[in-house]
Each structure stands twice: as structure tokens, then as C-alpha cells.
Amino acid sequence: MNDNILPSLAAINARITAACESAGRNPGDVRLLLATKTVPAARIRLALEAGQTLIAENKVQELKEKFAELENISHENHFIGHLQTNKIKDLLKYNVTCLQSLDRLELAEKLHQRLLLENKVMEVLIQVNTSGEDSKFGVHPAEAVALTRAVAGLKTLKVKGLMTIGLFSADTVKVRDCFRLLRNLRDEIAAQQMVGVEMKELSMGMSGDLETAIAEGATIVRVGTAVFGQRPTPDSYYWNENAR
Numbered sequence: 001m002n003d004n005i006l007p008s009l010a011a012i013n014a015r016i017t018a019a020c021e022s023a024g025r026n027p028g029d030v031r032l033l034l035a036t037k038t039v040p041a042a043r044i045r046l047a048l049e050a051g052q053t054l055i056a057e058n059k060v061q062e063l064k065e066k067f068a069e070l071e072n073i074s075h076e077n078h079f080i081g082h083l084q085t086n087k088i089k090d091l092l093k094y095n096v097t098c099l100q101s102l103d104r105l106e107l108a109e110k111l112h113q114r115l116l117l118e119n120k121v122m123e124v125l126i127q128v129n130t131s132g133e134d135s136k137f138g139v140h141p142a143e144a145v146a147l148t149r150a151v152a153g154l155k156t157l158k159v160k161g162l163m164t165i166g167l168f169s170a171d172t173v174k175v176r177d178c179f180r181l182l183r184n185l186r187d188e189i190a191a192q193q194m195v196g197v198e199m200k201e202l203s204m205g206m207s208g209d210l211e212t213a214i215a216e217g218a219t220i221v222r223v224g225t226a227v228f229g230q231r232p233t234p235d236s237y238y239w240n241e242n243a244r
């Protein structure tokens, strides 16, 4: 494995800048989040030392394993994986500031109860399944507004926007439809001016489709492979409920 991630980091940042320029957007309005599943802490550290500030895991177990080694270097932790309610307590031990994968009311309610007990608050994004694929988590688009409204009633949860995983397809028109759907939902929810809901983030776009996502208004792009290289574990391990 090539240990030097600096060229790939520079290349990703150049892609983000170019995509912003094509879309007439300010590169400062798009944050790069490093998706660090399967990546050893030492390599994540290299990225943080190179000036990256935002990382995210998919599994609480990996968050826990890497926590000590990254604790003393300044960065922000989000969580982007499917969260089982029995992992909430653990999640709260590791300074995660934003749960990007909030996809059901049961999870929101249990998280809220635990946060109340610990006298904490947490930022959340509502994850929407914009591709219609069974393998992907997220609330059905038709239920996104109602879920957001319900979560808004839970005072420990600060809704900051929406997240999605686009369709995996070489057909950029179809991929773009997913991202446009998320943006339209964001606008629809923002127009309702719900108390406690700030629709500022659109977390969408990954290694293969970040240009398309930026064209549709992404404010956070989540990149793993293009920075760290291919993962040894298939994504179905992270994205499929039945996989262990």
C-alpha cells in the first residue's frame, strides 16, 4: 500500500476546487470529509497532520479502536454508518459532534433520551435513501419531511441538514437525480421554517461522484477510496443490515 496520501489528498482538493469553479460556487463552501472505515489510525493521522479536519467512521467499534491514537490531534468526528440503538451509549464516548445517518424516529428518540441523561446535545443530518436501492439506508424521500419534523421536537438533537448516498451508476444523469432530489427536499424543509431545524448542510458525493454532487449543491463531500485507496472489506459489510 502506498503510504503517501499527500498526492491523493491534493488531487481530491483540486477536484473539489475545479467542481466548484464549474458550478460557480465558492470552494470554501464545500468541506471534505474523510471516510476512514478500514483505514488504520496511523494513516488517518497523516491526513490530519496534512491539514484535514473532518473525519467519519461507519462503525462504533472502529471509532473506539482508533480514538486514543487520534485524540491528541485536533479534528472533528462525524458518524456516517448505520447505527444500532444498542450502540448509542458507546457512540457518545468518542466526541462525535454530528450523526449524519439519522434515518428513523426510534433511533432519534433513544439518542435523545441518552443525550438528556448525559446533559449533551448532538448535531444530526437526516439520511435519505434517494436511490431507491434496498442496500442503502435512509428514510424514504416521501417521509423525510415528517421525520425531520419529529426530530425537531427532540430538543437535544440539532438538525443541520440532509445526507444521502447516491446511486452507484455510470449514468451521471441518474446519479444527479439523486442529488437533486436531496437538494429539493432540503429546500422544501427549509421553507417550512421548523423551530430547531437549520437546513444548511447537504452531505452528498463520494470518490466517484463528488463533481455531480457539488453541481447540485453539496456542502460536505465524503471521500474514502480516492484518498486512502481500495478497502479490503466490501461496502456491503457497512451498508447492509444483514451483513456482520
Ligand SMILES: *Cc1c(COP(=O)(O)O)cnc(C)c1O
Binding pocket: 035, 037, 058, 080, 081, 165, 206, 207, 208, 222, 223, 224, 225, 226, 238
Ligand atoms: C465509505 C463511505 C463513503 C466514501 O466512499 P468512497 O467511495 O470510498 O469515497 C462515503 N459515505 C459513506 C456513508 C460511506 O460509508
